[in-house]
Amino acid sequence: MTVTAWTAAQVARKVIENKELFILDVRNTDAFDDWKIEGHQFEYLNIPYFDLLDGVEEILPKISKDKEVLVVCAKEGSSIMIAEMLSDAGLTVAYLQGGMKSWSMYLEPIKVGDLKDGGELYQFVRLGKGCLSYMAINGGEAAIIDAVRFTDVFTNFAKEKGVEIKHVFDTHLHADHISGGRHISAATGATYYLPPKDAKEVVFDYTPLTDGLTVHLGASQIEVGALYSPGHTIGSTSFVIDSKYLLTGDILFIDSIGRPDLAGLAEDWVGDLRETLYKRYRTLAEDLIVLPAHFMIIEELNEDGTVAKRLGDLFAENHGLNVEDEAVFRSMVTDNLPPQPNAYQEIRIVNMGKVTPSDEEQTEMEIGPNRCAVR
Amino acid sequence: MNIAKTLDAKGLACPMPIVRTKKTIDTINSGEILEVLVTDKGALNDFTAWAGAGGHTIVEQKEEAGVLYFYIQKA
Known part of the structure; x- marks a missing residue:
């Protein structure tokens, strides 16, 4: 019998195409319980490899x-x-090339929809980590929002599409993953924007991302507009693209809402979070399609693999948008929060530009789920 | 500490440090201590979990100059 290597891309197709798969995860139980490859129809068995050395x-x-x-x-x-032992025992099995490390790093670009004048919007789904990045393109120009650190994926994609990256935005100073924003900007000459209230400690130059800032792509009428929406961090900013899509960053997810504590100030920011979710967003058109910067559970994926849902539907269905009592809301987002993302304090410092770890160290820091939400 | 044997697993990647450790511990007596040197950082959690599963005791562990040292008392 044979052993074949599967790439993370092949596993991603199984997730997105809703296929069945039996995963034998041979990491130790703590690691498996903390974080695994999630699929709609995946079945799991976790036995650490060191328990199988005798056969x-x-x-x-x-x-x-x-x-x-x-x-x-x-x-x-x-x-x-x-896998080789199983093969010797007569089974046909595959192993994941590069293991969970490569799974954590893999990005799948999926088209979310068309913009006017022939423009397009793509979502880059990082299935292993639950991170979502975006690229809007039109008229030979591109804007990127919340790029993860694999900058080649974005620059190559832009090249394939024949567009020049002009604007690179981060909705906030990320704590769960390392941003690729300023590196893409350095490589392409694009403008890098960061909300100034999140950038007090950053040691590089950036363009302030302020409420109402608007850029156009090419000669088109496609507008990428910033909407100040604090709560996950004090600088958190959303985007409205082409009056059609609402990019919510880490403020609002499909099945949960952002947590206010990762920069250390849950008590201070819970009021901002409430204001953003229950007042600012309420004034927006309900037909906007919400595109968050993360997903936490596989159920948040649509059938085509995208993570997107109408704002009006979220007002009706998202539990975090339906807590009438402010005191209950306050308690929900400050008490009994889930554990923080792996190495989140170090990741913030990397995103401030204060330290530059090696690729391998960055991979280690980003191991595990993103944990940016409260449910 | 009375070290019965030392296993140098430096430079080896998972799963070899554990595979070698298991083979080596089979050659010492119950109660004796095996010293293992590892550079693969992933080994940290694996050694703890492996020793626990086999009933062995990690009596000491330390890190010096990028090398992990485990002192494992055989069950």
């Missing part, structure tokens, strides 16, 4: 016979070893 016979009956089997570990070494 895999005992787990053979637990492994699916009718589904494809993928062995997963942190980097790939252990999954290759276990």
